[in-house]
Amino acid sequence: MGSMTHLFGGIEGGGTKFICAVGTSPEDIRRQTRISTTTPEETLGAAIAFFQDAERDLGRLSALGVACFGPLDPNPASPTFGFILPTTKPGWSNVDVVGILRSAYDLPIGFDTDVNGAALGELTWGAAQGLDTFIYLTIGTGIGGGLMANGKLVHGLLHPEMGHIRIPHDKERDPYEGWCPFHKDCFEGLASGPALEARWGQKAETLPPNHPAWELEAHYIALALANYMVTLSPQRIILGGGVGGRADLLPRVRRNVQELLNGYVQSPAITEKIEEYLVPPGLGNRAGTLGAIALAQAVYKNK
Amino acid sequence: MGSMTHLFGGIEGGGTKFICAVGTSPEDIRRQTRISTTTPEETLGAAIAFFQDAERDLGRLSALGVACFGPLDPNPASPTFGFILPTTKPGWSNVDVVGILRSAYDLPIGFDTDVNGAALGELTWGAAQGLDTFIYLTIGTGIGGGLMANGKLVHGLLHPEMGHIRIPHDKERDPYEGWCPFHKDCFEGLASGPALEARWGQKAETLPPNHPAWELEAHYIALALANYMVTLSPQRIILGGGVGGRADLLPRVRRNVQELLNGYVQSPAITEKIEEYLVPPGLGNRAGTLGAIALAQAVYKNK
Numbered sequence: 001m002g003s004m005t006h007l008f009g010g011i012e013g014g015g016t017k018f019i020c021a022v023g024t025s026p027e028d029i030r031r032q033t034r035i036s037t038t039t040p041e042e043t044l045g046a047a048i049a050f051f052q053d054a055e056r057d058l059g060r061l062s063a064l065g066v067a068c069f070g071p072l073d074p075n076p077a078s079p080t081f082g083f084i085l086p087t088t089k090p091g092w093s094n095v096d097v098v099g100i101l102r103s104a105y106d107l108p109i110g111f112d113t114d115v116n117g118a119a120l121g122e123l124t125w126g127a128a129q130g131l132d133t134f135i136y137l138t139i140g141t142g143i144g145g146g147l148m149a150n151g152k153l154v155h156g157l158l159h160p161e162m163g164h165i166r167i168p169h170d171k172e173r174d175p176y177e178g179w180c181p182f183h184k185d186c187f188e189g190l191a192s193g194p195a196l197e198a199r200w201g202q203k204a205e206t207l208p209p210n211h212p213a214w215e216l217e218a219h220y221i222a223l224a225l226a227n228y229m230v231t232l233s234p235q236r237i238i239l240g241g242g243v244g245g246r247a248d249l250l251p252r253v254r255r256n257v258q259e260l261l262n263g264y265v266q267s268p269a270i271t272e273k274i275e276e277y278l279v280p281p282g283l284g285n286r287a288g289t290l291g292a293i294a295l296a297q298a299v300y301k302n303k
Numbered sequence: 304m305g306s307m308t309h310l311f312g313g314i315e316g317g318g319t320k321f322i323c324a325v326g327t328s329p330e331d332i333r334r335q336t337r338i339s340t341t342t343p344e345e346t347l348g349a350a351i352a353f354f355q356d357a358e359r360d361l362g363r364l365s366a367l368g369v370a371c372f373g374p375l376d377p378n379p380a381s382p383t384f385g386f387i388l389p390t391t392k393p394g395w396s397n398v399d400v401v402g403i404l405r406s407a408y409d410l411p412i413g414f415d416t417d418v419n420g421a422a423l424g425e426l427t428w429g430a431a432q433g434l435d436t437f438i439y440l441t442i443g444t445g446i447g448g449g450l451m452a453n454g455k456l457v458h459g460l461l462h463p464e465m466g467h468i469r470i471p472h473d474k475e476r477d478p479y480e481g482w483c484p485f486h487k488d489c490f491e492g493l494a495s496g497p498a499l500e501a502r503w504g505q506k507a508e509t510l511p512p513n514h515p516a517w518e519l520e521a522h523y524i525a526l527a528l529a530n531y532m533v534t535l536s537p538q539r540i541i542l543g544g545g546v547g548g549r550a551d552l553l554p555r556v557r558r559n560v561q562e563l564l565n566g567y568v569q570s571p572a573i574t575e576k577i578e579e580y581l582v583p584p585g586l587g588n589r590a591g592t593l594g595a596i597a598l599a600q601a602v603y604k605n606k
Contacts, residue, residue, distance in 0.1 A: 071569055085569050086569060133457060133458070133460075134459075145534075147534075147535070149452035149455075149459070150452055150455040150457065152452075152453040154452050154453065154535065154536065155436070156452070156535060156536035157436075157538050157568070157570050157572055158536050158568065158569070159536055160533065160535060160536045161533045161536070161567065161568065162534050163533075164567060165529075165530040165533055165534060166470060166471050166526055166563070167470075167471070168469050168470070168471050168472060169471060182564075182566070183563070226468075227468040227469060227530060227534070230463065230464040230465060230466075230467045231448075231450075231463055231465050231530070231534050231535065232450070232457065232459060232463060232535070233457065233458060233459030233461050233463045233464070235460050260469070261485075262485045263485070264464065264467060264485040264486065265460070265461065265464065266374055266388050266389060269460055270460075
C-alpha cells in the first residue's frame with residue numbers, strides 16, 4: 001500500500017465535546033462523530049467504540065492523534081506523557097488519556113494541546129503552509145494559542161498558555177474586573193466569550209456588529225497580538241474561535257494592532273500587508289479536528 | 304589542525320561601544336578591545352584594524368560573529384542581510400555591517416541581534432547548557448530578549464523585540480508616563496535604566512537597595528516575565544544587563560512572578576525551584592562578547 005492509503009484517526013478533545021474523525025486529509029474525512037464531554041471513561045469509551053466501528057468498515061488506522069484541552073503533558077519522555085494535568089474541569093485532572101486509548105489500540109498516538117494541533121493542521125493544509133514560525137490563536141470559551149517556531153511545535157517547559165498574558169486594563173473605560181479564576185483580568189479574563197457575556201449581560205454571539213463591545217474586544221485582542229508579535233516575531237498569526245473568528249472583528253483588530261505597534265516592527269508584512277499577516281484559519285472551524293489528524297500523521301512519520 | 308585550534312573573532316556591537324574579541328572559548332580569549340560607537344566608518348574601521356592586528360600576531364581567523372544592536376536583518380536569504388535597519392541611532396540606519404566587514408575579510412560572518420548572540424553564548428558555555436527553549440533578557444539602557452526555541456535562535460518575521468510588550472501600568476501607583484518614543488509606557492518605557500532615572504531623578508545605579516524604586520521595578524519585570532512564560536513556555540529565563548543583573552533584584556522578581564502566575568503554570572520548576580528557573584547569566588557581563596564568538600563558531604560549522 002502506498003502512503004496515500006494510510007488512514008488516520010483524530011480526536012479533538014474539548015471541554016464540552018470530543019470530535020472524532022477518520023481520514024487522510026481535509027478532502028478525505030471518511031467518518032466523523034461528536035461525543036459530549038462527560039466522564040473520561042464514558043467519553044473516551046465512546047471514542048474507542050467509534051474508531052473500532054470505523055476500522056471494521058474502513059480498514060486499519062495507522063496512528064491516532066489527540067488534540068486536547070489542557071493543561072496536559074505533551075512530552076513523550078515524561079512519565080506523565082499523555083496525561084491531562086490538574087484542571088478546573090471536574091473529573092479530568094490527572095487522566096491518562098493516551099494510556100486509556102493505548103489499552104484499546106496498539107498504535108502510535110500523537111498527543112498535544114488543541115491549539116498546537118490546530119497550528120499543525122494549518123501548517124499542513126491551511127493558512128500557515130510554508131511558514132516555520134507562527135501562532136494559531138483561538139478566542140472562544142477560553143483563549144489559547146498554539147505556537148510553531150523554527151518548523152516545530154513549541155512545548156518548552158510544558159506548553160504555551162497564551163491566553164493568560166496580562167495586558168493593560170483601563171478600568172475607567174472598562175470597569176469589568178475579569179473572570180479568570182487565576183488572574184482575574186488577564187487576556188482570557190477580559191476578552192473570552194464568558195467575559196463578554198458577563199460584561200455586557202448577553203451572550204457574545206447576540207451582540208450586534210455595531211455594539212461598543214466589539215471595539216473594546218478588538219482593542220484587547222490587539223494588545224495581546226502586539227505582545228505576541230514583539231515577543232516571538234511570528235511570520236503570521238491565525239485568529240480563530242467562536243469570538244476570534246468573527247469576520248467583522250478582524251479588520252478592527254488589524255487597525256488596532258498597527259496603531260499599537262506604531263511602526264516599530266519595520267516589516268511591510270505588518271505596515272502594508274497586514275490583511276495577509278493576521279488571517280482567519282484556512283481550515284475554518286475544522287482546524288482542531290484536522291489538526292488531530294495531522295498529529296497522527298506526524299507521529300506515524302516519526303515512529 | 305584540529306578544530307580546537309580554530310580562532311574566531313567576535314564583535315559585540317552596542318549603541319555606546321563595540322567590544323571586539325579573538326579566541327575560542329570563555330577561558331581562551333586571547334585579545335580583546337573596546338571601541339566607542341561613533342560613525343559606522345570609524346567604528347567598523349577600528350574593528351577591522353583590531354582583527355588584522357590580531358591575525359598578524361595570533362594567526363588566521365576561521366570566522367567572524369557579530370552580535371549587534373538592532374533592529375537588523377539576520378536572514379541570510381534576504382537582500383538586506385547584515386544591515387542595520389532604520390534606527391533612532393544617528394548615522395547607523397541602513398548600514399551594511401556585514402558587507403563592510405566582508406570587504407576586508409573573506410570569511411564566513413555570523414550576524415544576529417546582541418541578545419540572540421548572548422542567548423547562544425549562554426547555551427554554549429553558560430546558564431542554558433542542555434536546554435532547547437529559553438530566553439536571554441537584558442535590562443539596561445534598553446530592554447531586549449534573545450529567544451531560542453527547539454534548539455534554534457528564533458527570527459521569524461525579523462527578530463523578537465521583547466522589550467516593547469505592553470504591560471499593565473497602574474498610573475495611581477506610578478504616574479510616570481514612560482519614555483519609549485514609539486509606545487510611551489511599554490515595558491522598556493517603564494523599566495529600563497532611562498525610565499528609572501526619569502522617574503526617580505537619579506541614575507539607576509545610585510538608587511539604594513531599599514529604595515521603593517526596586518519593588519516597582521521587580522513588579523514590572525515580573526509582569527513581563529510572566530507574559531513571556533505563558534506565551535513561550537521557556538525552560539529557563541536568564542536575566543542580565545546593568546539593571547536586570549542586580550543581585551538584590553532577582554529574589555524580588557522571582558517572588559513577584561510566582562504571585563502573578565498564582566500556580567497557573569503547573570511545573571515544579573516554577574512553583575518550587577524558581578531560583579534555578581530565573582537565573583543570572585552564567586557568563587556574567589561577557590555573554591554578549593562570548594555570544595559573538597559563538598555566532599562565529601556556528602556560522603563556521605554550518606558554512
